[in-house]
Amino acid sequence: MYNSSMNNMNIEKNNSNIIIQKQFTAAQKLAKLGSWELNLVDHTQIWSDGVYAILGEEPQSTAPSVEAFMSYLDEPDQIKVQTAMQNLIAGVEEFDIYHNVKTKDGRVRNVHARAELFFDENNVPIKIIGTVLDISTHIKLQEETKKSMNILNSVIDNVNNLIFYKDTNFVYMGCNSSFEKFLGHSREEIIGKDDFSFFPQEVAEHFRDLDEKIFENKEAVFNSQWVTYPNGQEVYLHTTTSPFYDENGNIIGLVGNAVDLTKEQQLNDKLNHQAHHDVLTKLPNRILFSDRLDHAIEKAQRNEDIFALLFLDLDRFKHINDSLGHDIGDYVLQITAERIKKVIREGDTLSRLGGDEFTIILESISKATDASLIAKKILKVIRKPIHIFNHELYLSSSIGISLYPEDNRVARNLLKFADSAMYKAKDEGRDNFQFYSSDMTDKALELILMEANLRQALEKNEFIIYFQPITNAKTNRLVGLESLIRWMHPEKGLIPPDKFIPLAEETGLIIPIDQWVMKQAMLQVVDWYKEGLNPGLLSLNMSSLQLKGDEFIPFIEDLLKSTNCNPEWIQIEITESQIMKKPEEAISILNQVSALGITLAIDDFGTGFSSLSQLKRLPIDKLKIDRSFVKELPNDEEDVAISKAIIALAKTLDLHLIAEGAETIEQVNFLMNHGCDYIQGYYFSKPLPQKEMREYIIKHSQQIIENTKNFVI
Ligand SMILES: Nc1nc2c(ncn2[C@@H]2O[C@@H]3COP(=O)(O)O[C@H]4[C@@H](O)[C@H](n5cnc6c(=O)[nH]c(N)nc65)O[C@@H]4COP(=O)(O)O[C@H]3[C@H]2O)c(=O)[nH]1
Structure with missing residues (x-):
């Protein structure tokens, strides 16, 4: 019973072993896997059916042995297997190799072979168990993929366009050789980096913005x-960049395709330029002029600015063309264009509408009469003779001016008005300008007359100097005086500086005028000192135009020498707003003035926009509180606050203070109570002519000259 049940059990066990074995064989077949075992003691081998299948043999058709297996391998692979086996037994390396087997019918199979060493209880190696996996299909697939990738790469490499692709982190994944050439880096150097490694910051940022847009909108972006x-x-590149997706439809990157359209764009630019410019003078033509005029209107509207439109026509140009020929006529037009260009600013637009008609859009003006000054300059340069082929041509022009927005806000009308003003100029005898509005013409003519008169005034010595005392209010003593110019006009009488200084500044005449004042005032002060009088510190006004030239320092050095004036007797005043026009230039020249020993004061303080940090960099000794803040003291709260703030600021920066324009005892008291003792104003004295100033000095100054530079304490 027992035996029979044991037998039954053995039979059952055998049956189940057979089933497992069958399943194992089937599984190996499916997986294209074979397994083998090498007994290291008796050198016998076992091969599974899978091994035979990989070798292309029927199961058990050959007795398994190392030699038998090697016969399916070519020599290099035999060496590879042998070495792997030896290394495994020596414990040097794992057995994990790839090799080929060649079946009897000549087919080659790619195999991945792995094996492991087993030991007995004494740690002696007794067997190796290994597997061979047929990976031929996999390898074939890999090769095919590689082949298609090579074809694809060769295709994109042979496209002239620049092709690149990036991942979702904007990092390059690949590119073609045109792109390599463009960046000047190899593919290996490009892959893994982003645009910031290759382009200047702002270009890379621009590309990044475009790329972000693609991911955001999930659509292609075009950029030229x-x-x-x-x-x-x-190069002019037109780039189309689009997203690309994985098999699940998720964006995994972007691909860019850039075409070099340099030639097309250059042609386009050329055609565009030709369409918008006059061939003869290279100036904008009527089309571009219209466009610029529209822009000027838009800009002026936005910024609430003004601008002028000048319409210029050469006088009797037809006569030149008819009598001397078109070549000379063309030359005259070119010269005219060149000459006008020289007197206008870069931002102004000079165009040729056709024939001898030119227009100029003057956007750089701050007031209408500026346009007349420029018109006058243009008339003057056109009047200069033109020398050509032994001819000397004398030309003139007529200019009409319309103003935006004063005359009109519509482009068409502004042109029409400038044109009709130009005809008015022709009617007035040519070689002149006319505004569209006759009031403006009158104003401009008055200005021009004034400029001519100013020039004459300088030549004819019509200027005189007044002096206004500066007083230490505590002691009621004179500490200095400011020289103030007046114009003694032969017909109009005494003209105050406000009426002519701005024009003198505009025309540059201020430089000789100021130099004249400085010389006269210094000579006067030196005389007073010689007489034993003490006028205190002489304050001189200086225009910012002096700050621009490098002639001021040698001029003042010479003047001090020639007048015998001690630099310590002099204070130069410059207004805050003038310094702030070009602070760097001002700082440099003021430093040189200060190095001569001359005191520096900021005039009209509080009306400009200097910052504390800029103030600290200026080599100044004093601030003059503008009289507009003193005028309503002590009643106006705002003026009280401003003057207190200026006084506090001067203390912080360790600067002396002078208040201008004090007319009442209340103003003087307020200023004194708040720590400003030096006062210039009608309360003490109006500006006085030289004779009266001398008497004032005698009455109010101290006998002994002491500490002039920082006033008498
Ligand atoms: N209402 C009133 N006014 C007072 C009082 N105290 C003084 N003033 C006036 O305030 C002005 C002070 O001169 P500023 O601020 O340098 O202002 C000067 C200065 O910027 C300029 N200026 C005068 N002379 C010259 C000069 O020779 N060269 C330059 N570049 N500018 C000068 O002309 C401006 C005006 O000069 P002025 O008419 O002489 O006017 C003077 C003076 O007469 C007062 O209590 N009440």
């Missing part, structure tokens, strides 16, 4: 722009 190659070559 000039880009510079690393070798400096400029």
Whole structure:
């Protein structure tokens, strides 16, 4: 019973072993896997059916042995297997190799072979169990993929366009050789980096913005722009960049395709330029002029600015053309264009509408009469003779001016008005300008007359100097005086500086005028000192135009020498707003003035926009509180606050203070109570002519000259 049940059990066990074995064989077949075992003691081998299948043999058709297996391998693979086996037994390396087997019918199979060493209880190696996996299909697939990738790469490499692709972090995943050439880097150097590694910051940021848009909107972006190659070559690229997706439809990157449209763009630019410019003078033509005029209107509207439109026509140009020929006529037009260009600013637009008609859009003016000053300059340069082929041509022009917005806000009307003003100029005898509005013409003519008169005034010595005392209010003593110019006009009488200084500044005449004042005032002060009088510190006004030239320092040095004036007797005043026009230039020249020993004061303080940090950099000794803040003291709260703030600021910066324009005892008391003792104003004295000033000095100054530079304490 027992035996029979044991037998039954053995039979059952055998049956189940057979089933497992069958399943194992089937599984190996499916997986294209074979397994083998090598007994290291008796050198016998077992091969599974899978091994036979991989070798292309029927199961058990050959007795398994190392030699038998090796016969399916070519020599290099035999060496590879042998070495792997030896290394495994020596414990040097794992057995994990790839090799080929060649079946009897000549087919080659790719195999991945792995094996492991087993030991007995004494740690002696007794067997190796290994597997061979047929990976031929996999390898074939890999090769095919590689082949298609090579074809694809070769295709994109042979496309002239620049092709690149990036991942979702904007990092390059690949590119073609045109792109390599463009960046001047190899593919290996490009892959893994982003645009910031290759382009200037702002270009890379621009590309990043475009790329972000693609991911955001999930659609292609088109971009055309000039880009510079690393070798400096400029190209116009039109780039289409689109997203690309994985098999699940998720965006995994973007691909860019850039076409070099440099030639097309250059042609386009050329045609565009030709369409918008006059061939003869290279100036904007009527089309571009219209466009610029529209822009000027838009800009002026936005900024609430004014601008002028000048319409210029050469006088009797037809006569030149008819009598001397078109070549000379063309030359005259070119010269005219060149000459006008020289007197207008860069931002102004000079156009040729056709024939001898030119227009100029003057956007750089701050007031209408500025346009007349420029018109006058243009008339003057056109009047200069033109020398050509032994001829000396004398030309003139007529200019009409319309103003935006004063005359009109519509482009068409502004042109029409400037044109009709130009005809008015022709009617007035040519070689002149006329505004569309006759009031403006009158104003401009008055201005021009005034300029001519100013010039004459300088030549004829019509200017005189007044002096206004500056007083230490505590002691009621004179500490200095400011020289103030007046114009003694032969017909109009005494003209105050406000009426002519701005024009003198505009025309540059202020420089000789100020130099004249400085000389006269110094000579006068030196005389007073010689007489034993003490006028205190002489304050001189200086225009910002002096700050621009490098002639001021040698001029003042010479003047001090020639007048015998001690630099310590002099204070130069410059207004805050003038310094702030070009602070760097001002700082440099004021430092040189200060180095001569001359005191520096900021005039009209509080009306400009200097910052504390800029103030600290200026080599100044004093601030003059503008009289507009003193006028309503002590009643106006705002003026009280401003003057207190200026006084506090001067204390912080360790600067002396002078208040201008004090007319009442209340103003003087307020200023004194708040720590400002030096006062210039009608309360003490109006500006006085030289004779009266002398008497004032005698009455109010101290006998002994002490500490002039920082006033008498
Ligand atoms: N209402 C009133 N006014 C007072 C009082 N105290 C003084 N003033 C006036 O305030 C002005 C002070 O001169 P500023 O601020 O340098 O202002 C000067 C200065 O910027 C300029 N200026 C005068 N002379 C010259 C000069 O020779 N060269 C330059 N570049 N500018 C000068 O002309 C401006 C005006 O000069 P002025 O008419 O002489 O006017 C003077 C003076 O007469 C007062 O209590 N009440």
